[in-house]
Amino acid sequence: MQYNSTRNHKQTASPAEAVLRGIAPDGGLYLCDPATLPLDPAEMLQKDFAGMAEAVLVRLLPDYTPEMLRPMIAAAYGKFDTADITPLVMVGDYHVLELFHGPTCAFKDVALSLLPYLITGAKQLLNDKAKTVILTATSGDTGKAALEGFCDVTSTSIVAFYPKDGVSKIQERQMVTQRGKNVSVAAVRGNFDDAQTGVKHIFAEVKPTEKAELSSANSINIGRLAPQVVYYFRAYGDLVKSGRIHLGDVVDYTVPTGNFGDILAGYFARQMGLPVGRLICASNANDVLTEFLTTGRYDKRRPFYKTTSPSMDILVSSNLERLLYLVSQDASCVERLMRELNTQGWYQVSGWMLEQLRAVFGCGCCDDAGAAEVIGRVWRKHRYLCDPHTAVAWAVAEKHTREGVPMVVLSTASPYKFPAAVLHALGEASGDDEFAMMEQLHALTGMDIPKNLRGLEGRPVLHTDVIDKDAMLDYVLSDVLK
Numbered sequence: 001m002q003y004n005s006t007r008n009h010k011q012t013a014s015p016a017e018a019v020l021r022g023i024a025p026d027g028g029l030y031l032c033d034p035a036t037l038p039l040d041p042a043e044m045l046q047k048d049f050a051g052m053a054e055a056v057l058v059r060l061l062p063d064y065t066p067e068m069l070r071p072m073i074a075a076a077y078g079k080f081d082t083a084d085i086t087p088l089v090m091v092g093d094y095h096v097l098e099l100f101h102g103p104t105c106a107f108k109d110v111a112l113s114l115l116p117y118l119i120t121g122a123k124q125l126l127n128d129k130a131k132t133v134i135l136t137a138t139s140g141d142t143g144k145a146a147l148e149g150f151c152d153v154t155s156t157s158i159v160a161f162y163p164k165d166g167v168s169k170i171q172e173r174q175m176v177t178q179r180g181k182n183v184s185v186a187a188v189r190g191n192f193d194d195a196q197t198g199v200k201h202i203f204a205e206v207k208p209t210e211k212a213e214l215s216s217a218n219s220i221n222i223g224r225l226a227p228q229v230v231y232y233f234r235a236y237g238d239l240v241k242s243g244r245i246h247l248g249d250v251v252d253y254t255v256p257t258g259n260f261g262d263i264l265a266g267y268f269a270r271q272m273g274l275p276v277g278r279l280i281c282a283s284n285a286n287d288v289l290t291e292f293l294t295t296g297r298y299d300k301r302r303p304f305y306k307t308t309s310p311s312m313d314i315l316v317s318s319n320l321e322r323l324l325y326l327v328s329q330d331a332s333c334v335e336r337l338m339r340e341l342n343t344q345g346w347y348q349v350s351g352w353m354l355e356q357l358r359a360v361f362g363c364g365c366c367d368d369a370g371a372a373e374v375i376g377r378v379w380r381k382h383r384y385l386c387d388p389h390t391a392v393a394w395a396v397a398e399k400h401t402r403e404g405v406p407m408v409v410l411s412t413a414s415p416y417k418f419p420a421a422v423l424h425a426l427g428e429a430s431g432d433d434e435f436a437m438m439e440q441l442h443a444l445t446g447m448d449i450p451k452n453l454r455g456l457e458g459r460p461v462l463h464t465d466v467i468d469k470d471a472m473l474d475y476v477l478s479d480v481l482k
């Protein structure tokens with residue numbers, strides 16, 4: 001089985017190569033067609049989380065044998081604070097899929113706990129002896145989850161770039177206190193898209209040598225996407241087990257979306273045979289995807305808003321490129337659209353393509369005030385505390401609920417990662433010390449502070465680099481690749 005670039009179907013790679021390289025040499029994203037890799041839902045539902053993960057990964061990344069994957073999966077998910085890994089919690093009429101029980105309290109952990117193993121496994125499979133330098137641009141959560149995942153993993157090093165004023169204090173503190181001999185962290189003067197563009201530029205400029213090669217921990221890496229397919233099956237299985245649905249019934253999922261990785265994993269699950277009904281793409285005030293899924297026009301020339309859900313503050317949603325390919329099956333079309341996005345700042349897909357997309361994907365957006373309203377209301381009504389990203393999804397889900405079809409709302413972060421916004425939403429005054437706010441939130445709600453966020457304040461700051469966005473390439477060349 002081969003992966004190919006979304007921009008040229010002749011540009012191929014084995015699954016292990018796709019994982020190790022992260023991005024295709026032509027700038028496209030590696031992809032296989034999940035519709036050609038079916039999994040039997042009935043069989044899947046017999047398995048526990050680890051068994052489901054093994055089945056999904058063997059299917060999507062067949063270079064890895066079950067014997068290789070089993071210990072990787074056990075090690076990756078041993079770090080989660082619940083044996084369920086991704087518990088499904090009933091809150092009012094919705095099923096909230098909690099994806100934040102990993103080491104950094106955000107959904108990125110589900111994939112980034114496993115990715116380092118997949119990368120070291122790929123190096124074994126390919127007999128690759130070079131040092132792998134992982135580059136990541138982060139809007140807050142990826143960086144920490146990747147730093148944690150790759151910390152002290154042999155023959156790798158990792159650099160996390162984050163927008164200087166674009167992440168929460170807690171997120172920043174999580175990153176700048178990261179230990180590990182092989183980690184670097186730099187704040188970039190700019191927004192997340194600047195950081196992401198900078199990383200793409202570095203990939204284009206730096207060619208692999210025998211000593212060092214670059215790879216990515218962003219969701220452009222197929223090794224990030226594959227593990228995320230698992231929890232769509234898992235949530236469905238939980239609904240069947242609890243008697244809420246029968247096997248074969250459709251279930252809708254609403255996904256708080258930024259780079260389109262999480263929701264694309266849902267599309268993979270659907271194409272692989274899971275009875276997914278509609279996938280609802282929820283955005284914050286940065287509503288470029290809402291406009292796209294409504295009109296077929298993707299236009300990045302728009303104001304960039306800093307919101308209370310910073311992990312979704314994005315103008316260029318990288319993984320959409322994969323969806324465009326899967327729907328069109330036409331690499332030259334994707335290549336043209338991506339070129340237009342680069343040169344003129346926008347593109348328009350055909351009416352036929354928009355129709356295909358809208359047959360599966362719903363969309364909606366919700367601003368900070370709307371998200372705050374949901375946090376307050378859900379707390380008062382159900383005594384359930386959700387973070388601003390989850391609240392955006394909840395608000396959008398409310399506009400897309402269908403009679404008789406269960407709705408799963410993906411919950412992507414612990415509310416304790418965003419205590420300022422959450423306290424504000426609950427109508428509480430707060431100072432400007434986010435650590436004191438965590439305590440305040442705990443006193444107010446009685447919900448435990450996750451142990452990985454407790455004690456963050458006292459940890460020593462180990463990373464202080466602040467650089468211009470144009471200096472990212474030099475930073476990598478002089479600091480990491482030297």
Ligand SMILES: *Cc1c(COP(=O)(O)O)cnc(C)c1O
Pocket residue numbers: 106107108141142219256257258259260261262263311312389412413
């Ligand atoms: C990354 C992230 C998202 C967006 O996920 P994508 O895969 O980029 O669409 C949503 N919520 C949180 C908390 C995140 O960290």
